[in-house]
Amino acid sequence: MTSSLRLRAAIVSIALFAAFLGIWHISTRGTGTVANMTPEYAKLMGLTATAGKSAMPGPLDVGAKLWEHLKSPFYDNGPNDKGLGIQLGYSIARVALGYFLAVIVAIPLGFLIGMSPLFSKALDPFIQVLKPISPLAWMPLALYTIKDSSISAIFVIFICSVWPMLLNTSFGVAAVRKEWINVARTLEVGTVRRAFTVILPAAAPTILTGMRISIGIAWLVIVAAEMLVGGTGIGYFVWNEWNNLSITNVIIAILLIGIVGMLLDQILARFTRMVTFPE
Amino acid sequence: MTDKFISIEGIARRYPGADGGQISVFEDLWLSMARGEFGCVIGHSGCGKTTVLNILAGLDEPSEGAVIVDGQAIEGTSLDRAVIFQSHALLPWRTVLGNVSYAVTSKWRDWDRAKVKAHAQKFIDLVGLTGSEHKRPSELSGGMKQRVGIARALSITPKIMLMDEPFSALDALTRGTLQDEVRRICLETGQTAFMITHDVDEAIYLADKIFLMTNGPGAVLAEIVENPLPKDRGRIDLHRHPYYYALRNHIVDFLVSRSKTFAATVTNHDPRNVPIVRPGLSEPTIVASPKMIETDSPQTIAR
Numbered sequence: 001m002t003s004s005l006r007l008r009a010a011i012v013s014i015a016l017f018a019a020f021l022g023i024w025h026i027s028t029r030g031t032g033t034v035a036n037m038t039p040e041y042a043k044l045m046g047l048t049a050t051a052g053k054s055a056m057p058g059p060l061d062v063g064a065k066l067w068e069h070l071k072s073p074f075y076d077n078g079p080n081d082k083g084l085g086i087q088l089g090y091s092i093a094r095v096a097l098g099y100f101l102a103v104i105v106a107i108p109l110g111f112l113i114g115m116s117p118l119f120s121k122a123l124d125p126f127i128q129v130l131k132p133i134s135p136l137a138w139m140p141l142a143l144y145t146i147k148d149s150s151i152s153a154i155f156v157i158f159i160c161s162v163w164p165m166l167l168n169t170s171f172g173v174a175a176v177r178k179e180w181i182n183v184a185r186t187l188e189v190g191t192v193r194r195a196f197t198v199i200l201p202a203a204a205p206t207i208l209t210g211m212r213i214s215i216g217i218a219w220l221v222i223v224a225a226e227m228l229v230g231g232t233g234i235g236y237f238v239w240n241e242w243n244n245l246s247i248t249n250v251i252i253a254i255l256l257i258g259i260v261g262m263l264l265d266q267i268l269a270r271f272t273r274m275v276t277f278p279e
Numbered sequence: 280m281t282d283k284f285i286s287i288e289g290i291a292r293r294y295p296g297a298d299g300g301q302i303s304v305f306e307d308l309w310l311s312m313a314r315g316e317f318g319c320v321i322g323h324s325g326c327g328k329t330t331v332l333n334i335l336a337g338l339d340e341p342s343e344g345a346v347i348v349d350g351q352a353i354e355g356t357s358l359d360r361a362v363i364f365q366s367h368a369l370l371p372w373r374t375v376l377g378n379v380s381y382a383v384t385s386k387w388r389d390w391d392r393a394k395v396k397a398h399a400q401k402f403i404d405l406v407g408l409t410g411s412e413h414k415r416p417s418e419l420s421g422g423m424k425q426r427v428g429i430a431r432a433l434s435i436t437p438k439i440m441l442m443d444e445p446f447s448a449l450d451a452l453t454r455g456t457l458q459d460e461v462r463r464i465c466l467e468t469g470q471t472a473f474m475i476t477h478d479v480d481e482a483i484y485l486a487d488k489i490f491l492m493t494n495g496p497g498a499v500l501a502e503i504v505e506n507p508l509p510k511d512r513g514r515i516d517l518h519r520h521p522y523y524y525a526l527r528n529h530i531v532d533f534l535v536s537r538s539k540t541f542a543a544t545v546t547n548h549d550p551r552n553v554p555i556v557r558p559g560l561s562e563p564t565i566v567a568s569p570k571m572i573e574t575d576s577p578q579t580i581a582r
Contacts, residue, residue: 179368182338186362187385187435197381201372277372278417 098157110169168210172203290344322492
């Protein structure tokens with residue numbers, strides 16, 4: 001039953017994808033000669049003017065270009081011409097660094113807030129004000145104080161991924177069942193051992209859920225941040241290709257951003273499953 | 280005179296009320312138990328039974344008074360006093376062995392793994408869970424979970440075992456089996472145990488002394504019932520014993536009517552000298568109160 005449902009869903013998915021490609025292909029193909037021009041002039045104007053070809057690239061153009069990129073993902077011909085592998089690598093490295101810093105800050109701080117009602121109340125107004133600020137709004141301040149565009153982008157990733165982790169950690173820690181705490185108390189387990197042997201495993205699923213939300217947000221924000229700071233990264237690539245008016249490359253970049261985002265989410269989902277315990 | 284292994288001395292527990300005043304769960308409660316005794320507290324919900332147990336466990340603190348165990352006033356929780364929780368309170372991410380081992384390593388920090396495992400295994404075997412060591416709590420039935428809870432409590436070889444309605448969430452059949460197990464273990468090891476229950480038959484089967492508490496707020500320990508049934512009583516012929524119905528009726532009568540009217544009708548109740556009752560063939564008679572024990576001959580002591 002389940003397998004047949006899976007199979008049918010896969011068939012529908014493939015059919016939808018094929019229909020999408022077909023419509024895309026039909027709506028972007030050339031419509032034949034539209035104007036008579038001298039060959040030199042026609043060469044200058046390109047297929048859009050001579051053969052009525054749409055300015056939008058079709059699926060075959062995108063496919064051919066993608067194959068070209070996949071064949072040599074790591075070439076480096078100077079600042080404005082790097083392989084997609086290199087650009088994605090820069091973006092992933094920035095996200096990883098900013099995210100890692102956020103984990104280091106958010107999880108201990110979340111523990112503190114979750115375990116101490118005093119800190120929970122005292123820090124609440126700050127969190128409430130800071131949380132809704134768009135991470136990109138920090139960018140000018142980061143550029144001004146850090147004076148390095150690359151580190152500023154990492155800072156922006158840090159600031160956007162810290163909140164979901166902080167809130168989920170503090171919530172998970174505060175919501176640990178009283179009876180489990182009481183077990184540790186009656187066994188005279190000290191605070192540090194209690195934090196690692198009872199509170200951490202009990203709150204881990206909630207913490208990992210926060211980390212999963214954070215990685216999603218971080219990947220969303222890195223594209224926008226790199227468009228601003230420029231230089232390297234998939235976000236910069238998108239903006240650079242837009243300036244080059246290479247819509248094909250923009251579409252390829254969009255596709256790759258989606259795939260990498262999905263992979264990051266899947267990795268965190270797997271970690272979440274590892275720490276989830278049935279009750 | 281019996282030695283007071285556990286002695287609750289004049290404890291009170293009050294909570295701040297809504298109007299700024301204080302709501303008192305109970306006041307001036309005195310209670311003592313000898314080593315190796317099994318005590319059951321019976322009373323309606325809200326009489327502060329669980330509060331008494333939590334204070335004994337060190338999870339709660341009395342607003343007044345003190346609790347003395349083995350000659351020492353208790354301060355907070357201790358590995359000497361193990362608690363079996365009503366909701367078993369197993370750590371769901373640990374296996375059966377992991378849950379028991381956690382308690383063992385908490386008591387003996389310097390033990391190596393093999394020693395911890397062997398010790399934990401001994402208590403898993405004791406509660407009849409051999410073969411289920413590597414199962415997680417979610418794979419166990421309610422009765423098996425509570426067996427793990429019992430194994431965990433016993434594994435730290437406590438001076439006192441505290442049980443807060445440990446079997447109330449179980450079906451009647453499982454409850455009966457676990458009562459047998461607890462009784463067997465307590466008799467074998469001479470364990471001192473303090474249990475809270477709603478179940479009159481459970482108290483009759485398990486307890487040496489049954490503490491009857493009146494309704495809260497302002498609950499008092501009304502009387503101490505000494506179990507007249509023989510120590511080697513069995514579940515099968517328990518209800519055929521000539522004293523059984525006198526005892527049972529006495530407790531049920533208390534729960535049905537006297538627990539409500541006690542405060543209004545009894546005016547000379549002395550919380551330090553709670554009457555000790557030993558129901559027999561005829562009407563229950565007060566055989567001794569601590570004052571009489573001090574002044575009269577030793578024959579009046581009810582055991």
